[in-house]
Amino acid sequence: MSGIEKIQVVVTNIVRLNELVTRFEFKRTDGKLLPTFSGGAHTVVEMQDGEITRLNPYSLMSDPMCQRAYAISVRRDDEGRGGSLFMHNKVSVGDNMVISYPINLFSLDLRAKKHLFIAGGIGITPFLAQIKQLDRFNGYWNLHYSCRSESLGSYVDELTDQHPNETHVYYDDKDQQIDLVKLLEGQPLGTHVYVCGPKGMIDWVCNTASKEGWPREAIHYEEFLAPKPGKPFEVKLAVSGKVIQVGEQESLLEAIEREGIDAPYLCRGGACGQCETAVIDYAGNFIHRDHWLGEDEHKSGQKIMPCVSRFEGKILVLDR
Amino acid sequence: MTIQFNDETFRDDYSFFNSERAIKRFPFPFHEDSYMYSVNMEQHRGGPVDSIYEKRFDVDEHYVAEMRDRALVLADDPLRCQSLPHMTLAGWDLLELIMVTKSEDYPDLFKLHRDGNKWRWVNKPLGIDDKFVFLDETTLPYGPMEYITRQAQGDFCVLDQRDDNLWMDAGMVTTQADWSLDFDIGMNFFEWHAPVPLAHEKGIFVRALKFLLNIQQGAPARRLNWTMTVNPLLDTSPENYHKWGIQKTTLTPKNIGAKQHLRVELQTFFRLPRSNGLVFPIRCYLCSFQDIMTVPKWGRRLHRVIRDLPEELATYKGFIDNRPMMLEYLKNFDDGLPTSLGIWPEIDTEPKLQK
Ligand code: HEM
Ligand code: FES
Numbered sequence: 001m002s003g004i005e006k007i008q009v010v011v012t013n014i015v016r017l018n019e020l021v022t023r024f025e026f027k028r029t030d031g032k033l034l035p036t037f038s039g040g041a042h043t044v045v046e047m048q049d050g051e052i053t054r055l056n057p058y059s060l061m062s063d064p065m066c067q068r069a070y071a072i073s074v075r076r077d078d079e080g081r082g083g084s085l086f087m088h089n090k091v092s093v094g095d096n097m098v099i100s101y102p103i104n105l106f107s108l109d110l111r112a113k114k115h116l117f118i119a120g121g122i123g124i125t126p127f128l129a130q131i132k133q134l135d136r137f138n139g140y141w142n143l144h145y146s147c148r149s150e151s152l153g154s155y156v157d158e159l160t161d162q163h164p165n166e167t168h169v170y171y172d173d174k175d176q177q178i179d180l181v182k183l184l185e186g187q188p189l190g191t192h193v194y195v196c197g198p199k200g201m202i203d204w205v206c207n208t209a210s211k212e213g214w215p216r217e218a219i220h221y222e223e224f225l226a227p228k229p230g231k232p233f234e235v236k237l238a239v240s241g242k243v244i245q246v247g248e249q250e251s252l253l254e255a256i257e258r259e260g261i262d263a264p265y266l267c268r269g270g271a272c273g274q275c276e277t278a279v280i281d282y283a284g285n286f287i288h289r290d291h292w293l294g295e296d297e298h299k300s301g302q303k304i305m306p307c308v309s310r311f312e313g314k315i316l317v318l319d320r
Numbered sequence: 321m322t323i324q325f326n327d328e329t330f331r332d333d334y335s336f337f338n339s340e341r342a343i344k345r346f347p348f349p350f351h352e353d354s355y356m357y358s359v360n361m362e363q364h365r366g367g368p369v370d371s372i373y374e375k376r377f378d379v380d381e382h383y384v385a386e387m388r389d390r391a392l393v394l395a396d397d398p399l400r401c402q403s404l405p406h407m408t409l410a411g412w413d414l415l416e417l418i419m420v421t422k423s424e425d426y427p428d429l430f431k432l433h434r435d436g437n438k439w440r441w442v443n444k445p446l447g448i449d450d451k452f453v454f455l456d457e458t459t460l461p462y463g464p465m466e467y468i469t470r471q472a473q474g475d476f477c478v479l480d481q482r483d484d485n486l487w488m489d490a491g492m493v494t495t496q497a498d499w500s501l502d503f504d505i506g507m508n509f510f511e512w513h514a515p516v517p518l519a520h521e522k523g524i525f526v527r528a529l530k531f532l533l534n535i536q537q538g539a540p541a542r543r544l545n546w547t548m549t550v551n552p553l554l555d556t557s558p559e560n561y562h563k564w565g566i567q568k569t570t571l572t573p574k575n576i577g578a579k580q581h582l583r584v585e586l587q588t589f590f591r592l593p594r595s596n597g598l599v600f601p602i603r604c605y606l607c608s609f610q611d612i613m614t615v616p617k618w619g620r621r622l623h624r625v626i627r628d629l630p631e632e633l634a635t636y637k638g639f640i641d642n643r644p645m646m647l648e649y650l651k652n653f654d655d656g657l658p659t660s661l662g663i664w665p666e667i668d669t670e671p672k673l674q675k
Contacts, residue, residue, distance in 0.1 A: 005538035035537055038596040064594065101537045107596040109482050110406035133594075136455075137409070217483045266534060274534055 004044065004266070005101040007034065011093050012069060021122060021154045022088055023073045025062075029096060033067035037102035039130030040222070043070065044100040044268060049086045052250060053257070056083040057224055057268050059125040059196075060102060063132040070099070073154060075122040081229050081249045105272050106196070106222035108133070113190030115141040118178065118205050120197020121148065124155055126222060127196065131163070142166050144183065146197070149173040180205065184212045194220040224269030225289055227251035230310045236317045237261065238280050252306035256320060263306070263320060270308035277304055277318050284313010322428070325384040325445060331392075336552035338611055342381055346607045347372050347584045348615075348663050349546040353624040357519045357633075359527045364542035364588050368664075372586055375425040376540070377418060377472060378603060384445050386473050386495070386554065393494040393555050394470075399502045400557075401466050403478070403490035410478050410490060411465030412455055413592035414599050418468050443471055465490055474586075474603030477501075481598055485509055486532060495554040495604045497547045497583060498638065503558070517632040532589060532598060540590045544663075548639040548646075549583040552606045571642055576649050577610035580642075582622070609649065617660065617670040619653030626650060 009026035016022045028034055037060060047054040058072035074087045091097070106126055108115060115134060117127045124145055134141050143163070147153040149171055159167040170176040184193070193214065195205040202221045209219045229249050236243050237256065246255040253275055256263045266272040270290030279302050288298040290305035297303050304311070304318070328335045338346065349355075367373025372380075393400055403411055419441055423432040431442040437454040448471065452459040460467045469476045469492035478490035485508045493501035504512040509529045519525060535541055549556055550568045571579055586603040613619045626634075627647055634640040655674040660666055 004536055036593045037537070038594055041596070101539070102593070103536055104596045107481070110409065110480070110595065266536075272534070273530075 004103070006046075006098050007101060009070075009097055009099055011091060011095045011097060014091070014093055017073065017154050018152050020152060021073050021075050023061075023071055024087065024091065025069050025071045026097065026099060027069050034070055035101060036067060037064045037129075038104050038107050039064050039133035040106035040108060040126045041102035041104035041129070042106075042126075042224075042267070043072065043102055045072070045087075046098040047083060047086045047091075049082060049090070052254070054081075054083045054086065054254070055257075055265075055268055056087075056226070057103075059106075059129070059222075061125040061128040064129050065132070065136060073122065073125050077226065080226050081251075083226065103266055105267055106194070106220065108139075108194075109192045109217070109220070111190075112192035112218075113140065114188055114192070115139065116183075116187060116191050116193045117141060117143040117145075118180075118193065118195040118197070118201070119143065119145045120195075120201040121146070121152075122154070123195075123197030123201075123222075125196075127194070128155060130194075131159075142168070144168045144170070144178050146170040146172065146176075146178060146201070180208050181212065184209055184214065192218045192220060194222075196222045199223055222271070223291070224267065224271065225291075225308045226269070227254075227308045228289065228310075230287065231312055233284075233311050233313070233316065235311070236315075237320045238317055239320055246310070251308065252304070252310060256306060261320065265307055268307045270305055273305075275305055275307045277306055277320050278302060279304055279316070280319050281315060281317040282311070282313065283315040284311060286311055323379065323381055323383070323445075326381045328382070328385045330385070330389045330552055330554040334551050334553075336382070336385070336606065338607055339381055341370075343607065343611045343614060344665060344667075345371055345380075346612070347544055347586055347605055348612070348618050348621075348665070349544040349582075349584050350621050350625050351663050352661060353621050353659060354628050355625045355633075356630070357516075357522065357524055359524055359531065361528070361531055361541050361543045361589075364540040372603075372605070373542070376421045376588075377425070377601070378586070379422070379426055379429065379445075379473065383473055387446060387471065389554050390470060390492075390494045397559060400494045401469070401492045402501060402505050403463055403465050404480075404506065407465070407478055407480065407490035407595075407597070408457065408463065410480070410592050410595035410597035410599070411463055413594050413597065414476065414478060415464040415468040416454070416594075417590060417592070417599070418472050422472075446471060466492060472601075474601050477600040477602070478592075479598045479600060481533065481596055484533060486529065486598060488512055494557075496557055496602070497549075497585070497604075498556055498558055498561070500558045515636070517636050518630070535589050535591050535598060537591045537593050540588055542586065542588045545585045545587060547583050547637040548642075549581045549606065550579055550642075552581055552608070554604060554606075568638070568642060571645060573645060573648060576645060577613070578608055580609045580646065580649075581606045582609070582612060609646075613653045615665040615667060616653075616673050617666055619650070619673065620655065620657060621659050623647065623650035623654035 008029040010029050012027045013025035042057045042059045044055050044057050062071040074084050076088045077084045195202050202223050232248050233246050240261050244259050246252050264274050266274040273292040287310040289308040372378045419432045422430040429444050433440040439454050440451045442449045475493045475495050479486040480489040487508050488504050491501045513525050584605045588601050590599050
């Protein structure tokens with residue numbers, strides 16, 4: 001039972017922001033209002049890509065109070081399995097699509113005296129919604145946003161226009177770097193730090209903040225892994241009594257769903273823990289890519305997160 | 321269905337009563353002849369017509385009297401309603417959830433008119449017609465959570481979700497089974513459940529929390545819980561234990577059928593969209609033993625459950641001393657015939673009492 005409510009939407013606007021990033025806007029097909037949400041929430045977009053159904057999570061970046069339309073921004077990933085390419089190349093204004101209700105795995109801690117946002121590249125999107133939410137209630141925030149170059153700086157203009165004092169932008173090609181230690185040391189008591197961006201950046205911020213003595217509860221991060229392609233493999237599903245093949249371009253979770261089995265998930269990015277599946281038997285090697293299971297669990301050979309992790313070997317039997 | 325609201329009390333003269341309709345829709349909590357704690361959660365997506373599961377927030381004949389009782393409790397002890405400063409947005413979420421669902425589910429009782437942030441709320445049973453600005457506390461007589469929960473049956477815990485846990489950071493708690501919001505405020509899921517016997521060892525709370533953290537917008541869940549109360553008291557709080565604890569000793573073989581009540585809580589869980597909090601309404605239903613015995617299946621089953629209940633549970637639920645007297649009474653309604661699975665009364669298909 002995946003238990004996620006779906007919404008039928010129509011694509012009402014597509015805006016190309018730069019070479020890599022495009023924004024998509026959705027309204028409900030039935031003309032009714034969309035649910036409100038909280039800043040940091042994502043939606044899972046269903047894509048009918050030929051034979052394959054892809055379900056990719058994208059942060060909602062529109063105003064959480066606005067119920068007329070949702071917006072997401074998608075970064076094209078030429079090496080990925082094609083979800084972002086599908087959005088960029090195959091989706092047009094007027095298309096009907098199915099998205100999930102908002103799901104928030106990266107919400108604001110509303111107790112914070114100050115919210116310090118650190119974004120890398122497309123990791124800016126959840127903060128756009130959080131900033132709109134905080135502005136509405138006079139929340140106190142600062143943003144430090146690192147982009148590759150001026151031409152790839154999605155939403156930089158909008159942010160610096162509307163929030164010149166809160167927004168700080170750093171360009172890689174100009175060798176500008178966030179002076180993280182100094183930044184963290186200068187924060188008032190009760191500040192929470194939030195980071196969203198590439199894995200390296202998340203680790204850097206989390207580790208530095210811990211070393212600087214920040215409490216674990218005051219450090220928040222969100223990283224969606226996109227499932228990576230890999231060698232095909234065979235899986236036996238013990239509960240449903242099926243033997244299925246996982247193709248090169250699909251995830252284990254997608255292969256299970258393709259067989260009509262309703263498996264649980266929320267983030268589809270190795271973060272939420274919802275898809276955790278017990279391994280009954282195996283001979284071979286796991287390619288664990290999630291950040292839900294601990295190192296011990298990865299080594300134990302007893303669990304796998306099928307949304308992002310794969311397997312290479314002869315036998316894999318799952319409790320599903 | 322139009323509802324006739326009872327003129328009744330839950331204190332002093334205890335004029336509380338259940339109509340025949342209320343007995344038939346009473347949420348009898350045992351789906352089989354025995355009971356143990358379990359992760360008994362299911363989706364809250366309606367149920368049989370006129371059952372307490374049908375609507376998202378059940379409104380019944382006790383509504384007006386319960387709201388009167390809540391106002392009395394609050395006048396005595398304002399700490400029954402608390403909301404930490406960061407929970408105001410969740411309070412608005414709750415107000416919106418209740419107003420929207422009640423006006424949709426009971427259009428003849430409740431009306432909500434929205435023009436942007438200018439809202440008008442009409443509550444006919446309580447004679448309320450208020451205009452206010454959504455998200456502006458200064459336009460309501462109380463904070464948003466207190467305002468709406470003075471108009472909604474059952475207790476409400478409003479939980480903040482952070483650090484993979486739930487925190488009891490706000491609530492309106494006046495009809496509770498012997499626990500205190502003032503004591504639990506600010507605690508997390510494991511801390512406030514600490515007094516519960518056996519369930520921790522069985523891993524129930526770890527699994528239950530995992531389920532709750534993943535409850536999504538638009539996909540509420542529910543479960544039933546139960547205990548025993550002597551006299552139809554809503555407010556069985558630790559704060560007032562000195563008043564109601566002694567009433568347990570007034571039970572006699574003669575008055576037990578009328579005085580002893582099975583107390584059932586319909587607990588529901590809704591994700592709150594704007595705050596990402598979770599609300600946990602705990603709706604209390606009371607039914608006297610003698611009213612329960614009018615349903616033969618329930619009579620047979622209640623005897624078996626109470627007889628076989630582990631001592632730890634009977635102690636925690638506070639009726640271990642009265643259990644022998646209860647069994648003396650209940651055994652008269654158990655003829656040993658088998659019972660059908662499920663909680664529904666099945667008056668037409670289950671055999672009459674063979675005694
Ligand atoms: C966030 C939602 C919940 C809240 C706010 C909540 C709150 C409470 C409180 C305040 C108590 C009384 C503890 C005491 O003696 O002081 C309690 C008891 C208990 N809770 Fe929860 N609870 C929640 C969810 C759950 C869930 C999902 C389960 C699922 C198994 C559960 C199982 C129990 C059990 C078995 C008891 C003992 C009840 C009895 O025997 O009468 N709770 N809960
Ligand atoms: S679906 Fe979230 S970890 Fe797999």
